[in-house]
Amino acid sequence: MEPIKILVVDDEPNIRDLLASGLRFAGFSVLAVGNGNDAVTAAEKGNPDLILLDVMLPDMSGFSVTKKLRSMNILAPVLFLTARDEIEDKITGLTVGGDDYMTKPFSIDEIIARINAILRRTKQASVEKSVIEVGEVRIDEDAHDVFVNGESVELSPTEYKLLRYLMENANRVLSKAQILDHVWEYDFNGEMGIVESYISYLRKKLDPLTNEPVLLTKRGHGYMFKSLKKK
Amino acid sequence: MEPIKILVVDDEPNIRDLLASGLRFAGFSVLAVGNGNDAVTAAEKGNPDLILLDVMLPDMSGFSVTKKLRSMNILAPVLFLTARDEIEDKITGLTVGGDDYMTKPFSIDEIIARINAILRRTKQASVEKSVIEVGEVRIDEDAHDVFVNGESVELSPTEYKLLRYLMENANRVLSKAQILDHVWEYDFNGEMGIVESYISYLRKKLDPLTNEPVLLTKRGHGYMFKSLKKK
DNA sequence: AGCAACGTTCAGCATTCTCACAGGTTCTGG
DNA sequence: CCAGAACCTGTGAGAATGCTGAACGTTGCT
Numbered sequence: 001m002e003p004i005k006i007l008v009v010d011d012e013p014n015i016r017d018l019l020a021s022g023l024r025f026a027g028f029s030v031l032a033v034g035n036g037n038d039a040v041t042a043a044e045k046g047n048p049d050l051i052l053l054d055v056m057l058p059d060m061s062g063f064s065v066t067k068k069l070r071s072m073n074i075l076a077p078v079l080f081l082t083a084r085d086e087i088e089d090k091i092t093g094l095t096v097g098g099d100d101y102m103t104k105p106f107s108i109d110e111i112i113a114r115i116n117a118i119l120r121r122t123k124q125a126s127v128e129k130s131v132i133e134v135g136e137v138r139i140d141e142d143a144h145d146v147f148v149n150g151e152s153v154e155l156s157p158t159e160y161k162l163l164r165y166l167m168e169n170a171n172r173v174l175s176k177a178q179i180l181d182h183v184w185e186y187d188f189n190g191e192m193g194i195v196e197s198y199i200s201y202l203r204k205k206l207d208p209l210t211n212e213p214v215l216l217t218k219r220g221h222g223y224m225f226k227s228l229k230k231k
Numbered sequence: 232m233e234p235i236k237i238l239v240v241d242d243e244p245n246i247r248d249l250l251a252s253g254l255r256f257a258g259f260s261v262l263a264v265g266n267g268n269d270a271v272t273a274a275e276k277g278n279p280d281l282i283l284l285d286v287m288l289p290d291m292s293g294f295s296v297t298k299k300l301r302s303m304n305i306l307a308p309v310l311f312l313t314a315r316d317e318i319e320d321k322i323t324g325l326t327v328g329g330d331d332y333m334t335k336p337f338s339i340d341e342i343i344a345r346i347n348a349i350l351r352r353t354k355q356a357s358v359e360k361s362v363i364e365v366g367e368v369r370i371d372e373d374a375h376d377v378f379v380n381g382e383s384v385e386l387s388p389t390e391y392k393l394l395r396y397l398m399e400n401a402n403r404v405l406s407k408a409q410i411l412d413h414v415w416e417y418d419f420n421g422e423m424g425i426v427e428s429y430i431s432y433l434r435k436k437l438d439p440l441t442n443e444p445v446l447l448t449k450r451g452h453g454y455m456f457k458s459l460k461k462k
Numbered sequence: 463a464g465c466a467a468c469g470t471t472c473a474g475c476a477t478t479c480t481c482a483c484a485g486g487t488t489c490t491g492g
Numbered sequence: 493c494c495a496g497a498a499c500c501t502g503t504g505a506g507a508a509t510g511c512t513g514a515a516c517g518t519t520g521c522t
Contacts, residue, residue: 021328
């Protein structure tokens with residue numbers, strides 16, 4: 001099976017590397033460049049399945065890059081990255097086709113979820129299903145719905161992301177640092193205690209509906225989503 | 232089968248030697264350097280499978296090293312080492328890919344376990360399975376779960392590490408000094424009586440579930456995990 | 463503006479863990 | 493068979509870790 005190719009375009013090396021290593025670890029084949037011209041060249045040669053494109057680039061804007069690509073008949077969907085206070089209005093018009101956009105700062109897991117969502121929509125086969133089901137809990141990625149034994153559960157955005165990350169790694173201990181790095185935005189500067197808080201929130205919502213606790217504390221190591229049956 | 236190559240980067244010679252000899256004995260091919268510049272050079276030439284990287288280096292931080300490596304397209308996973316008080320502030324963002332981190336002081340066996348965990352997740356080949364099974368006892372390294380004849384047993388972190396070390400060396404006598412060196416943190420300066428205590432704890436938890444004692448005392452020599460069947 | 467939902471920190475509480483110690487038990491050499 | 497060595501294990505103090513409710517600021521919605 002061919003790996004899915006992603007072209008990452010961001011001028012900040014930190015963000016670029018963060019994205020590259022995160023996406024590579026998630027199984028994508030990644031090519032990363034730092035400006036618009038290189039992006040066009042790389043897209044032409046590399047024929048990526050998706051382009052992760054910062055809107056603010058040193059030489060040309062992400063819009064121009066997209067326009068140029070389209071005129072060259074390169075139709076890979078684009079996931080735009082933009083700072084929170086930058087022009088959200090102008091972006092909305094651009095997310096035609098399969099495109100989408102995200103604001104910085106983001107969490108790496110959220111980026112991957114969006115990428116998968118886009119690829120799913122643009123009829124790429126071989127992309128994982130939009131439903132994650134482990135034991136008694138089921139998540140619908142498209143609708144952002146969570147069900148426990150058929151009963152719907154309302155989760156806040158952060159609760160949802162945390163649960164998804166834990167379920168994607170079911171039956172594997174995840175340290176608080178790993179959870180923080182994957183679920184929270186990359187510029188989060190707080191304490192790990194917040195993970196404990198959110199684990200607590202999730203338990204309060206999930207445990208009344210499950211036959212046995214699904215979120216286990218592995219003292220000294222971290223947390224684990226447990227299910228008897230394998231995924 | 233090619234040995235797995237590890238690059239060790241730490242400026243304290245004691246720690247560096249401890250790591251190097253411990254990892255060599257565990258079967259890895261080790262290259263050890265003392266600063267960030269040498270690390271970059273060595274990584275470039277040596278093409279290691281994993282990098283053990285102290286965050287505090289004399290010339291540049293572990294972050295910069297990683298950044299430099301990534302920009303050179305050296306994608307070996309990194310296991311960061313950091314003092315316990317440096318942890319809380321700047322550790323976030325480190326474990327995005329397959330990376331992980333550990334706090335100093337550590338135990339050498341714990342380092343090896345983490346290395347294997349990372350290698351298991353990145354390259355799936357040629358790395359031992361995450362399950363250690365000897366006789367009636369089974370350990371799941373990913374979940375940190377312990378089963379005796381199918382029944383789950385709850386162990387504290389130290390109990391778990393001790394049991395793992397004994398099982399990795401099943402049917403071989405281990406002296407208390409060896410156990411102390413492998414299982415306890417390298418700056419532990421207590422008495423060996425602690426080993427006796429933890430052996431006792433383990434027996435109290437394991438013996439009720441086994442058909443015959445698995446932890447044998449070799450008076451005057453040490454302890455041994457015994458199993459009739461070979462692993 | 464007012465309100466509700468959310469994210470974040472913090473402090474107090476509870477639990478668990480580590481480790482030392484000490485008295486008891488088993489083993490071994492002479 | 494005795495004495496000393498080696499080992500076992502209960503007790504408890506203090507530390508580490510984790511849980512949770514409360515408070516507060518921010519954001520978005522009506």
